[in-house]
Every structure is written in C-alpha cells, then in structure tokens.
Amino acid sequence: MRGDAVFPAVTFLAALAIIALMLLIVYQMTIVALPSLERFGAGFLTGTTWDAVTEEFGALPAIFGTIVTSLLALLIAVPLSIGAAIFLTELAPSPVGNVVSFLVELLAAIPSVVYGIWGLFVLVPLVRDPLQRVLGDYLGFLPLFQGPRFGVGVLSAGIILAIMILPLVTATTRDIIRMVPSTQKEAMLALGATKWETIWRAVLPYGRSGIVGAIILGLGRALGETMAVTMVIGNAFKISPSLFAPGQTMASQIASEFAEATSDLYISALIEIGLVLLGISLLVNIMARLLVWRATRGVGGRLKT
Amino acid sequence: MSTYATRKATNWIMLGLCGLCAITATVALIAILSYTIAKGAPAINLQFLTSLPQPVGETGGGISNAILGTLLLVGLACVIGIPVGLLAGIYLSEFGGHRFGSVVRFTADVLFGVPSIVIGMFVYALVVIRMGSFSALSGGIALAFIMMPIIARTAEESLRLVPTTIREAGLALGIPLWRTILSIVLPGALTGVVTGIMLGMARVAGETAPLLFTAFGNRLGFQGLDNPVAALPLQIYRYAISPYSDWQSQAWGAALVLIALVLITSVVVRILTRKRR
Amino acid sequence: MTNTRKRIFIGILLLPLLAAILVAFACSSGSPSGTLPGVTTSGQTTTPSGARINLTGAGATFPYPLYSKMFSEYSKISNVDVNYQSIGSGGGIRQITEKTVDFGASDGIMTDAQSAAAPAKLLHIPMTSGAVAVVYNLPGLSTGLKLTADILADIYLKKLTKWNDSRITALNPGVNIPANDIAVVHRSDGSGTTFIFTNYLSKVSQEWKDKVGNATSVKWPGDIGGQGNEGVAGQVKQIAGAIGYVELAYATQNNIPFASLKNKSGNFVAPSIEATTATAQGVELPDDMKVMLTDSANPAAYPISGFTWILAYQVQTDQVKGKALVDLLWWSIHDGQKYGPPLLYASLSADAVKKTEALIKSITYQGQPLLDR
Secondary structure, eight states, X not given: OHHHHHHHHHHHHHHHHHHHHHHHHHHHXXXXXXXXXXXXXXXXXXXXXXETTTTEEOXXXXXXXXHHHHHHHHHHHHHHHHHHHHIIIXXXXXXXXXXXXXXXXXXXXXXXXXHHHHIIIIIHHHIIIIIXXXXXXXXXXXXXXXXXXXXXXXXXXXXXXXXXXXXXXXXXXXXXXXXXXXXXXXXXXXXXXXXXXXXXXXXXXXXXXXXXXXXXXXXXXXXXXXXXXXXXXXXXXOOOSOTXXXXXXXHHHHHHHGGGOOSHHHHHHHHHHHHHHHHHHHHHHHHHHHHHHHHHHSOTTSOOO | OOOHHHHHHHHHHHHHHHHHHHHHHHHHHHHHHHHHHHHHXXXXXXXXXXXXXXXXXXXXXXXXXXXXXXXXXXXXXXXXXXXXXXXXXXXXXXXXXXXXXXXXXXXXXXXXXXXXXXXXXXXXXXXXXXXXXXXXXXXXXXXXXXXXXXXXXXXXXXXXXXXXXXXXXXXXXXXXXHHIIIIIIHHHTHXXXXXXXXXXXXXXXXXXXXXXXXXXXXXTOOOOTTSOBOOHHHHHHHHHTSSOHHHHHHHHHHHHHHHHHHHHHHHHHHHHHHHHO | OHHHHHHHXXXXXXXXXXXXXXXXXXXXXXXXXXXXXXXXXXXXXXXXXXXXXXEEEEEOSTTHHHHHHHHHHHHHHSSEEEEEEEOOHHHHHHHHHTXXXXXXXXXXXXXXXXXXXXXXXXEEEEEEXXXXXXXXXXXXXXXXXXXXXXXXXXXXXXXXXXXXXXHHHHHSTTOOOOOOBOEEEEESSOOHHHHHHHHHHHHHOHHHHHHTOSSSSOOOOSSEEESHHHHHHHHHHHSTTEXXXXXXXXXXXXXXXXXXXXXTTSOEEOOOHHHHHHHHTTOOOOTTOOOOOOSOSOTTOOSSEEEEEEEEESEESOHHHHHHHHHHHHHHHTGGGGGTGGGTOBOOOHHHHHHHHHHHHTOEETTEESOOO
C-alpha cells in the first residue's frame, strides 16, 4: 500500500523537475546577464555596435539578422509546405502519399550540422552562381539584391533554414488538414466546386488557425537554429539592406563567440543575447502551441459551428 | 465570374503546383542524402571508423573518438533523461488531469522549443564552470535536458491510448495502483514509449550547438567522464569549416555515419509505430 | 505474470542498460595507448608505463598544427596525453581564467584587465614564433601579389573594395589582377592571430588605431567572419576575391597563395621561417617574454609575426598535473622545437629559450618548484 503513496509522489517530482528546469534556465541566464542588463538597459536591443575593445555591446544587428533570415525562410518554406501538405492529404494516392510523407519526415531527422556542411559546399556555390548572378543582374535595382556576390550571407542562411523547417511545417499542416471534417469538403463538392476551390475555400479556411500555428512553429525552429546558419551566414556584425550581405543571427553569434569571449561584460552580453533569443522563442512557441493545440484538439468530424 | 473552363484550368494549375511543392520537398531530401552518400562513402573504411585523428595537416586517421563520444553522450543523456522523462510522462497521463498537469504539459512543450544553443550556455554556466572543466558529463546533461520533454510528452500520449478499463481491471484484481501502472499500463504502451525514447535519441545524437561549450571535443578518445569528449556533430563542424581537404572529406564521411545512425533510428521508429496501428 | 514483468523490465531498463554498456565499451576501447594507427616508430620502444595523465588545453588556433604534432609525439615518449582544442586565443585566455582547462594558449598578450580578472598570476611561456600570412583567392593569380601596409589597412577598413584598384595595380606592374570585389575575411572568434594582425595594423595606420584598435576581437569593418584560422582559411579558399589572414602553416598546407608585404625598411618580404626568425633578431627580450614582434626594423623581417604563448598559472594547484605540465613545457622548448620548422614555425632563439627556462622553473606547487632539473 505504501507504493501507492510513494509512486505518485515520485512521478510528481519528475514532473516538477521539468518546471524547475525551465525556471532554472531563466534564472541562471538572468543572473549571468545581469551586468550587461544593468549596463546597457533597453539600449542593448537597439544598439548597433559590438565592440569588445571598448566593451560596448548592442544586439540589434543580431536580432535583425535573426528576423530577416527567419522571415526569408518562412517566405520560401510556407507555400511549399502548404502545397506539399495539400498534395499529401488531398491528391496523392495513398502509397505515394505514404512514401512522400516518410521522406519528408526523414528530412526532419537529418541533423542540423549535416544541413550545414551541405549548405557550405553545395548550396553556397549555387547561391553565388547562378542565383545571385541572376537576381543581381535582373533585379539589381532593388537594394535587396545589391552588393558583392560572395555566396555566404543572409540569402544562403534563409534558404538553408527554409529547407530545415519545411518538414516540420509540412507535417503539422498535413495533420491539421486531416482534421478538417469530410462533411465540409463534401458540402463544397456537392455545390459543384472544383477540387481546388474546395481546398481553397473550405479546407484551408477551416484549418486556418492551425496552419498559422504550424507556420509559427516553423518560425520558432528557424529562430533558434544555430549550426547550419553559422556555417553559411558569414558571421559579420552589421545591418545591411541587401540579402547578399553576410550577417549574423543571435544563435550564430553565440556559437562563434561564447567560448572565446574574454571579459565578464562580453560574456554577460552574449548571455543576454541568449536571454533575448530565449524570450522570443518562448513567446513564439507558446503562441504556436496554443494555436495548434486548439486546432487539433477539436475532435475531427464533429461540427464546430 | 469565372467561366467553367478557367475554373477548371485554375484547378489543374493549382493542383499541379501542389504536386510540384511535394516534389521540391522530396528533391531537397534526395539532394542532401545523395550528396552526403556520394561524398561520404569514399571516406569510409575500417581505418576511418576505428582509428583516432592524426595531428593537424597530416592525412589519414579516423573518427573513432567521435563515434564513441556520440554513443557515450547519447548514453549519458538516456541515463539521466529517460527516468525523469518517463516518470513525468506517467504523471501527466495518470495523475496530471488537473491544472498543475496542464502547466507541466505546457512547460514541457515550451522547453522543447528552447533553442539548443541556449541549453548549451545554460549548462556551461550551471555545470562546466562549477566543475571547473569541460566534460563528457556536462555534454550528457545538456543532451538530457533536450531529451526530457520529448520523452515526457510521447510517453504521456501513448499511455493515454491505453483504455481506462485496463486500469480498472487491474485495480479490481486488488493490484495496487502503482503496480497496475508499471506492470499493466506501461507494457501496453511500451511501443509508443520506446518510440518516444528513440525519437529523443535520434534528435540529440545530431545536436551540435549544446556540445560546443560542454563536451567540447577531444582528439584522443575517451578519458573519463570529467574530461572533454568528442562527438560526431562537433567533429563534422570543426572539420567542415577547416581548409584541409582531407578533413573536409572526413567531415562528409562522419556526416554519413551520423545520418546513418539517426535515420536508422527514425526508420525503426516508423516501423514500430506502424505495427501499433 | 512473470512474462509481463520481464517485458516491463526490458522496456524500462533496456535503454539505460544499453547506455551503460556503451559507456563501458567507450571506457575500455577509448583510451589511447600511445600507438596511433598509421604511425610506426621504428626501433624506439619507450612504451610509457603506469597511469596516463590527461592534460586539457585550449586556445590559439595559430600554433595548432604545431601543437597537435608536438603533443602527439610527446604522448609517445611520456605518460601524458594532451587534449588541445583550438578554439581561439580569446577562448584560451577565458578558459584558463575560468580554470576549465589545465593550460591556455594565446598569441596575444593578456591585457591588464584580463590579468586582473584571472584568479592568480598567469605566465606567458613562448613556444614558437610564426608569421601571419595575408592570403588571397584570385582566379588565375597563384603567387606574387605585393601589398603595403597602407593598402592592407584600407582593404580591412573597407575603403578599398576592388582588386583592380589603381593603388594595387600600380604596386604590381605586369601582374594580371582580376576585377573581383574584395571579400574581406576576418576572425569571428576571439583570436591571437587577430591580436598580432591588428597590432601590426595599429602600428602602421593611425586610422586603424583610432577606429578599430588592437585586441583579440575587434569591431570589424570587414565582410565575412570565419571561426579559427581554420575557418578563415576555409572561407578564403571557398570565395573568389577573398582576402584573409592566417598563420603561415594553414596557407602552405592548403596551397592558398599569400602576399609579400613591404616591411619597415621598405623591402617586400614573403612570410617564411627565415623572415620570421629575423623579426626577433635585434629585439631586447624582456624577462617575462611578453613582447610583440610586429613591424620589426630588421630589413629581412616579415612584418606580421609574433610569439605564441602557453598560459599557465605560476602556482599550480594539482601536483600531478602541474608536474606533467612543466615537463611538457620544458620538453616543448627544447626537443619539441624540432617539429616547428617543417610546419614553418620559427624555433625559439637561444636567448628566448634561456629566458623561458627561467619562467618554467618559477612554476611552483605549495611553494616548491615543480621542475626537478
């Protein structure tokens, strides 16, 4: 009988450990970031100087780089993912769908560093020529596509991130679309709509909040992605309007500087970047979870009107 | 108003585009896999898998330090991560029906979304500085933290699939609740639980960022848990960014080994989950 | 019932058990037993006996090719295994300050603030000196580029952005320089190579000194960051039009072309052992060996060279490791020096060795010198 008292307590402790861990992460990071927090205050988020000599640290270029690469990744990956998810759920004959599903899920299992090495040796040369050549020659009047064409830079980082979040967004969107009750589709088809119209007007709107959740989930992954980005982004601390320019993300900056930072304030500033990154990803993940949860919790087939 | 013909054309075009999207996604995978195999396979031989790295700039040598290191780190992560993750999963499914349960559930999901580099910094501050040394142990702890929420949530999901009647049957036979859970419910959900564990293992085996400031790397092989240790992803990173062409081809070889480890695990997971359905 | 019990047992314990086996496996087969495959030491069978001692060091990537060779040779004749991670000099300073490693390594001198941050006195033990080569990647140009200090500073200040700029072409008559954009590659991590390089630029360019300065990591006006000497060399090798600065061994081992620089006496000198050795000639070495050798007045000197140091606490807190460390250092500045020249590092001069010996002898454990010579 004593087991019945002990066992739930033990499992409770394990569950508590998860919450404690989360709190400990926030606490520990805040403690170490304190000198930087006190020294720079809110100016840390808007400062554009990162100078270890004068000990002046501002994180804006890293924040900017993180946002630009992540948005670029979404811009590329979201249409592809939704298209692929529609194909998997609505169009593909079951065996084909299974195979493609399987492949896409494998894509999700490939480690980040492998994307990095592939990006460095295969993608970057391709981005330099033809991609940057074509974009620069034909759209060079836009500030986005100006500047020297080195291959490494924000554009390459955005593309590699897109490939990396593709499986996650596809798989989640697929699950969301599967949840759309068939009655919705049948009703639409019965009205004489084509298959595309059914998807566009009934399926996607029905799953809208879930799909948005899937996209934000992808965003969360892109924001924190480190190794592949570090290997292709060029690690230069500056804000440039051009996608060709080398840049820096919060994660890549930590990866290349954290073990090497020499002064306490420098370390503290890097930890504060980590804290900002943590804050942003927590926010994004919480949003995504709420949206996806709500969408997939509603039991499929039951009318929600 | 669109005519029937244009509507029909739109239909085919858009559906075609969807197909194209799926093809693109598949092609991306095949491009990465095939390239890694093409570049990595020539680098792999017995010596590559079983010997230690050579001094910088000398050709030859292998990645045995990294392979063993990765196995060790994943092993350590399991030793720490599985008990906590599993117990938390049991709590969530068996006792976590109320408010605290959803807080834990939510925290686990959020923890899962914490960037792994942040975990690395955290463990550096928490363990490495206090121990006064980069170490295999700190690497294992970092990976365990990443693994825990995955295991907890998948364990919870699969435990929930076990019907309540089974629990009631156990209790009706006079078996205490804890024995019922451990001896009847858990075995029923075993496939799902193991799947979650393997998913976690596959995920952490490929992690690089949290190891940069913890396991640190070691070209000499294993020297004890309180010493730095190599890991496949770490070595791939260091070799890939180097200018040495011999190291670069070794990086591809190591990448292929790592992919093989991870994908085999994932495929096994797929087969396990398919059986369940 | 027993069957079910068995299944649970397997279910719960299988993986940790597996892990434990792996750990055991790693322990048993992972320890390096002095014989590295592929290396045959003919005749010599001084198999080290007794327990092996592990030293962990981290820091400079500049001397990494040399250190990994030296330490690997040393492990064959002693019972000491050295795990050296080339994370950058900034990392070396930081990690020895945090005491997460047994020794640090740097090619920059620690600043007063950095020394003050360390819990105890750190010695700078010079191991070798080397040259920082200015490497480039220009299609069709594999040798013979000449640069001056002004041009180099302006390239790194991003004031000069095209390779076929008239200032570069005027200096290199008859050399066919393509019209590529200059991709300026710098170190993204804290680096002693950067320290030497920016030390030189600060000496020769007032603008550089004012705008950027001299440190292990600075505020780069340049384009692309690479991690470690490895990363910079890797980026330069990949990008047409790139310029970077790496230790000479990285350039020669990877066939990356490097420029000749105009030194203080007005001669164009390419980096080499002789040109590096010349740097230290005629320089009065201080007893603590903390001296920068850049922009030497010697006519045969290559202007961007310097010592690289191992950072060790003067007062050691672990007798076994401390002893192993001083023996390693002693061996490195004597027998170990012969591994330098093949990798294009210049051996320490007799004067430098003498002063360094005194430094090593001053390392103590509980008030007693650790070196028994």
